Amino acid sequence: MGSRPDFSYVAKLMADSSRAAMLDALLRLDGLPANELARKANISLQTASGHLAKLVEGNLISVEKYGRHRYFRIASPDVAQAIEKLTIIAPAQRINSLKEFSRAEKVRIARTCYDHLAGKLGVSLTEAFLEKGYLVEGEVDFLVTDKGEKFFREFKIDLDALRNKRRYFARKCLDWSERRYHLAGSLGNAVLIRLLDLHWIEKLPDRAVRVTKKGRDGLYESLGITSE
Amino acid sequence: MGSRPDFSYVAKLMADSSRAAMLDALLRLDGLPANELARKANISLQTASGHLAKLVEGNLISVEKYGRHRYFRIASPDVAQAIEKLTIIAPAQRINSLKEFSRAEKVRIARTCYDHLAGKLGVSLTEAFLEKGYLVEGEVDFLVTDKGEKFFREFKIDLDALRNKRRYFARKCLDWSERRYHLAGSLGNAVLIRLLDLHWIEKLPDRAVRVTKKGRDGLYESLGITSE
DNA sequence: TTTATACTTCGATTATAACCGAAGTTTTAG
DNA sequence: CTAAAACTTCGGTTATAATCGAAGTATAAA
Incomplete structure (x- = not known):
């Protein structure tokens, strides 16, 4: 059944917790630069850069270049909806205190x-x-x-x-x-x-x-x- | 904002290509036993068993025991819908809304x-x-x-x-x-x-x-x- | 031109987990 | 009771990829 689109590729992009944190941040407030997203995901700028490149490559987010700045956005409402659907079936996160x-x-x-x-x-x-x-x-x-x-x-x-x-x-x-x-x-x-x-x-x-x-x-x- | 569910956990369950193949098989035809799913995913029964346990643990599929048989099915329409949404944004498919x-x-x-x-x-x-x-x-x-x-x-x-x-x-x-x-x-x-x-x-x-x-x-x- | 900022690429390390062989468990069949 | 079937658990190997330091590129400011 090779002609069917492979959802596991997209799932893999969302499966990493650092990438998920960045996607989550972009769902709340889009147009964020890379350093901001790195901070939200608690990773170094180098690591974030790699992740963001993968998310762009996979068409989950888009990027706009303004001089030396790069602002990222969720690529489409479909992406937001897919994440919402996953959220519905995800277990609630453990609450610490x-x-x-x-x-x-x-x-x-x-x-x-x-x-x-x-x-x-x-x-x-x-x-x-x-x-x-x-x-x-x-x-x-x-x-x-x-x-x-x-x-x-x-x-x-x-x-x-x-x-x-x-x-x-x-x-x-x-x-x-x-x-x-x-x-x-x-x-x-x-x-x-x-x-x-x-x-x-x-x-x-x-x-x-x-x-x-x-x-x-x-x-x-x-x-x-x-x-x- | 502590109680937000973690979609990356669910995405991770769907991200492995063997698990994705099994989920795909269950979307087409539910109530399949483990050996059948292992065959569809081209993996050994031992490996499939581990994957299926994870999918059950994550509430993506459910299992019912009948003697020495175990039949698996997609746990809920929400799971099917989430996979559908991922498929929509997976590469090589466009949809007219x-x-x-x-x-x-x-x-x-x-x-x-x-x-x-x-x-x-x-x-x-x-x-x-x-x-x-x-x-x-x-x-x-x-x-x-x-x-x-x-x-x-x-x-x-x-x-x-x-x-x-x-x-x-x-x-x-x-x-x-x-x-x-x-x-x-x-x-x-x-x-x-x-x-x-x-x-x-x-x-x-x-x-x-x-x-x-x-x-x-x-x-x-x-x-x-x-x-x- | 020099320096600072924003980000990318490369390389080495490390953690995760997918994989299967072998052995174990449970249930049915004879 | 023994054997087969269906599946699980354990253990060791291997492949993937997440991570960050260091170095590099591109742009803007001084």
Whole structure:
């Protein structure tokens, strides 16, 4: 079966922990120079240079030369998606300190991810939207159905205003602890703001979020979500 | 940010060409024993045994013991999807993303799952078998009733020959999109082959399946299945 | 022109793991 | 009970590649 593309070649490029650390850094913030990536992976510049050459050769990242600087980027959304899929089936990384663990536990339940809801609550909410047929899942974005248009209008979220904003509208965002997608983009942000306005949720320190008593009732009535 | 999963661990499991060959074989045909997989990867049984242990340990494949036999299968659709994504970015293959999307829609309706029917059609067929009393549902397998023996004989499927094959006979397989079980194993495979022989269904590119006009009539007459 | 910065190439060392022969374990078959 | 089959474990060998020091190239600044 020689004509089939060989996924082990790509897997090998991702399999080295130094290269993985650099890819991970580029997923968070692209356009980084080699010395920065070497630092993030805790390796010497020479070693990093070799790794980066392999990743470019394998079309996982691209490089732009500006004088003596070289800035690296993830080569395509397909690469990012492949890494996401691997992440979904990867075991969670061991957490070293107890202190980190207890904080991680708290934050797992409900938290904000930049400017939208993540954690168990963010994922539950998104899955309720999908199940009720308000959203459908595309490759990179969620799409709002007619039923969804109606729902969000009644929920006092102005979709047209959000669509006119110069940012993603209903982007898929992977939750690392739940290993599931949740709603990001301007719609994700609008949902967070609306839930805060309704006092259904409250912000706690360190990006954690708490569901209020009022919120428990509201979420159950409008979306059938029960807290555990 | 301590709880981020480490994708390089999974990538490493897929990075070895012998392991990749075995995973590839399991994507095409699941429920294979170790010696078969060793042969496909051109390695000794001892080496294969070590590789398979690692893949099981990493939750990429699962194993079920039946006496001195051990049958391996891809652990979950997530694993299959991750490999698919890696294949997309592997060299020497280009994919048109628009075509890709419309195909994904088609694939949800009817498709093959490794080597048997899945999707809405696979589930409907299996439920018809159950409803007519040709199959009953066990813990892990379906069981063929006396009525079923007669039906499959008339349908030109030789059950005794299938039972002698070195693989599962009538395994339950969960369809991810329909969230229902459908018929896998050698009987599931035989049903797929028979429907193709009868020209009731046709294979489309990439695991999608189409019900023909002849098939619509045949499925309705013999099993009362109507296409939606 | 000289020096500093950013990165690459080369070479030697070292760690990892893929590999198979041989021996061991478990289960079925006779 | 013995033998065969299917698979695992152990041990030694070998191939791969990750690593960094040292030296080299390219560009910019002084």
